[in-house]
Amino acid sequence: MLGEQLQIDGDILFAQKRNHLSQSGVVREVRAAGSRLPVNVPLKLRLANTSQRSIHELHGRTKDFSMTGCGLILDKPPFIGDIYRFDGIKENDPLLSGLLGRCIRCSLIDEEVFEAGFRFLTPLPQEMFPDGLV
The missing domain is CATH 2.40.10.220 (predicted glycosyltransferase like domains)
Structure with a gap:
């Protein structure tokens, strides 16, 4: 995977993916799972x-x-x-x-x-x- 080859932190990739998906409602699900x-x-x-x-x-x-x-x-x-x-x-x-x-x-x-x-x-x-x- 490109991220592994470039040694990019997985959290950075996750944040980018989350920003990309923010309009679809998927982020709402992720935030709910992270409720403290x-x-x-x-x-x-x-x-x-x-x-x-x-x-x-x-x-x-x-x-x-x-x-x-x-x-x-x-x-x-x-x-x-x-x-x-x-x-x-x-x-x-x-x-x-x-x-x-x-x-x-x-x-x-x-x-x-x-x-x-x-x-x-x-x-x-x-x-x-x-x-x-x-």
């Missing part, structure tokens, strides 16, 4: 690779969730591109227990405070979200 639900839940993250779980543990809070990903506020920066396992602070937290997500972005907010975005490996079930949000 504000959620403030304490959590910890660990690298999903079993041999490295104890090496890099992060603590923080959720900022928002969608079916495909979430925003987090963390105490340490996650490694962009790595896959993390989400665990709730409370035992058997159904929202977070065992989720896997890839870190897609991270930025410094303040000293030792980081905002990060994660994309889930498997989308969350639609029934977890209020009617009309998804």
Whole structure:
């Protein structure tokens, strides 16, 4: 594919395609799938690779969730591109227990405070979200 040969970022190609399709109503569908639900839940993250779980543990809070990903506020920066396992602070937290997500972005907010975005490996079930949000 031309984008691969030129090493063009897939998100740039997606944005161009979205702009092209904006008049057809397809964009409305994409925006609905990306709707975010504000959620403030304490959590910890660990690298999903079993041999490295104890090496890099992060603590923080959720900022928002969608079916495909979430925003987090963390105490340490996650490694962009790595896959993390989400665990709730409370035992058997159904929202977070065992989720896997890839870190897609991270930025410094303040000293030792980081905002990060994660994309889930498997989308969350639609029934977890209020009617009309998804």
